[in-house]
Amino acid sequence: MTRKTHEADAIVVGGGPAGLLAALLLAQGGVATVLVAPPAPEDHRTTGLLAGSVAILERAGTWPDLLPVAAPMRAIRLIDDGGRRITGPEVVFRAAEIGRETFGHNIANRDLVAALAAAVAETPGLRRVTDTAAEIRIGVGGVTVRTGGGGTLRGRLVVGADGRNSAVRTAAGIGVRRWGYDQAALVTTLRHARGHDDISTEIHTAAGPFTLVPLGDRRSSLVWVTRPAEAQALAALDDDALARAIGRLAEPILGAVTLDGPRQIFPLSGLAARRLAMPRVALVGEAAHALPPIGAQGLNLGFRDAAAIAGVVAAAVRAGADPGAAAVTARYEAKRRGDVASRTAGVDLLNRSLLTDSAPALALRALALQAVKRVPPLRRLLMREGIAPGGI
Template sequence: MASRRCEVAVVGGGLAGAAAAIAFAAEGFDTLLAAPAPPETDRRSTALIGRSVAFLSAIGVFEAARPHAEALRSMRLIDDTGRLLKAPTVEFRASEIGVSAFGYNILNTDLAAALAGRAAALSSHLTTVEARVEEIRFEDDHAVLDLGEAGTWRAQLVVGADGRRSIAREKAGIAAREWRYPQTALVFNFEHARAHDGVSNEFHTRSGPFTQVPLPGSRSSLVWVEAPDRADLYADLKPERLGAVVEQKLHSILGAVTVEEPIQRFPLSGLSAAAMSGPRLALVGEAAHAFPPIGAQGLNLGLRDVEALVSAVRNGRDDPGSASVLRRYAQGRVGDVSSRSSGVDLLNRSLLADFLPVQAARSVGLGALRNVGFLRHFAMREGISPGAGFTGIPRSVREGIDG
């Protein structure tokens, strides 16, 4: 069977991979999206912050997702460690920096449906093959992908969006450093008696963050980081008992809680690829970097990878996988990826540390954010769009959030 050809082949059908395939197809590139059928049991949510909303709007996805999303108008950081040096509560309000919301929280299944609908509308440029990539061979002017019974494809550029166990990264010979944390994340959704008013609450506990993020209606999603043995105990509780525990840990700010099953468990770990590109390959999302679900950074960072890659390729349309295009992409992502990855790691480890100077530094830092308006506004603008702390929120991002 003769090989089929495309300009860009995206390996991996998760949210970042689907967004990448749509973005390239929308730019007019003949694009392949190759991945097995996604699981149907994922009830996690994603907080799409600032620039991610603008990007998804620009590629024609967010309009369909918006009815299923809840605006994030305020975010609170609350010290619930019970330690000697207690950090002050810090509240970030989007209205302080002139936007209606920091972003939107949406169930992954609803976002995936919006992506699938947009992909179907781009079928003239986008071919989706539900098959696992079995082999990739990188050559000077193209790459060859073996999809088993689905045949082989030749592509000028391969986008590795296939997660922590990336076959694209492996076949390119790019090493990855991995590490583990002594924690497990419990993830589930719940209903509550009181309105959330678009406010997200992140309680910092000795075992990690306990983060409630609003969903449409009187519902919220929860990411609860615990020691593995305690996480197992909580996950095995009857829903009624677990709801009472969640209400207590939320200090009853949302009233009575009704837990929705399933309860998902994820051991916390991190990963950092030695490079974000190789010959004919660009890595995006968790194929390049992965860290705990803290601070709404994971998918947002992956979407910024995709946005930067499309921008780099746009300026090299004749050969989207050329060395100059890939070098420009990788160099442009170093600062954002390293700063966000180290920031999440530092915050998580600071919660686990009983060392008094670490507690003091954390308390002083959060106190400065609470009491110094300039620093708080800087942090909020940076959270919405990297670099915006110095230059202001770009118009496209501001319109994407408020539009």
């Protein structure tokens, strides 16, 4: 099929942050792009955008619009809950130790999506179809997407950014590995009596991390990972009772707390696609990998996917090559496989280490925290790799 028979070089399916960013970066790279995505559903969560993701948004030109509604994270504190048989020391990572003002910024997902959607609407060479992808056909020479409204789109590459139950991934026949945890995350927003000093705090309990992330003046977002039954019981409490339950862990750090937003519950699970790409297809974000909300890795990983696919496809288009050819999608797979595999394994290991009651495992974890606390070069290495792996 010649280029004239295609409406676009790339079709991006999915309107979450990773899909919006992928479409934006592709178009900015000179790739004729169509984004197929209905309006995003309401999302009350926040995302800790680490420095690598902030740099990507700066290159995309959207960070100036986001900075006024983003809260800096200048330090990260890890605390073991005192109820454990063996506890590690409190560890504080400070961005200044590696010559940075911040590790990144925390931002409400609705603000992030709104800014990216506005940039998509204003970008030449990028068309958004606010509809679902009802049918996706992947052929040797190209891709056809039929929308829920009966429209037809043709392209040479389809980028699946359509979440855990990706229709693009299914159409491509790419298998997945799924796993679950006996955990759920209760998510809400708090106001508190004391300032957070731009410090994000993770309290590691036997059921998972209780994480407080700065979100403006005396406001923080909470992600409380615990057993599913406890999460449901907490969510059923009235605001005052829930604030008291949260306060048992939060008040020693932030003072008296009150709820400042709705609460949501998300079961914890993981997903890893068997492949990240094949001829005519590339997967980004949760279509490719899904992680528990630990260490702020999930969406940051998806943003690196978006930057990588945009980079390899834009280079192919500039060279006059087919952007969906096997050589191009293989380059994307090669660029992303190591980062995705290492982050997936690392987050899974960290989460499972919190759930064990084995004395040897707890002792090993405590020793590791002691080493991180007492060996500055090791601490600095972990900080650099955490915010921008490999210097990305």
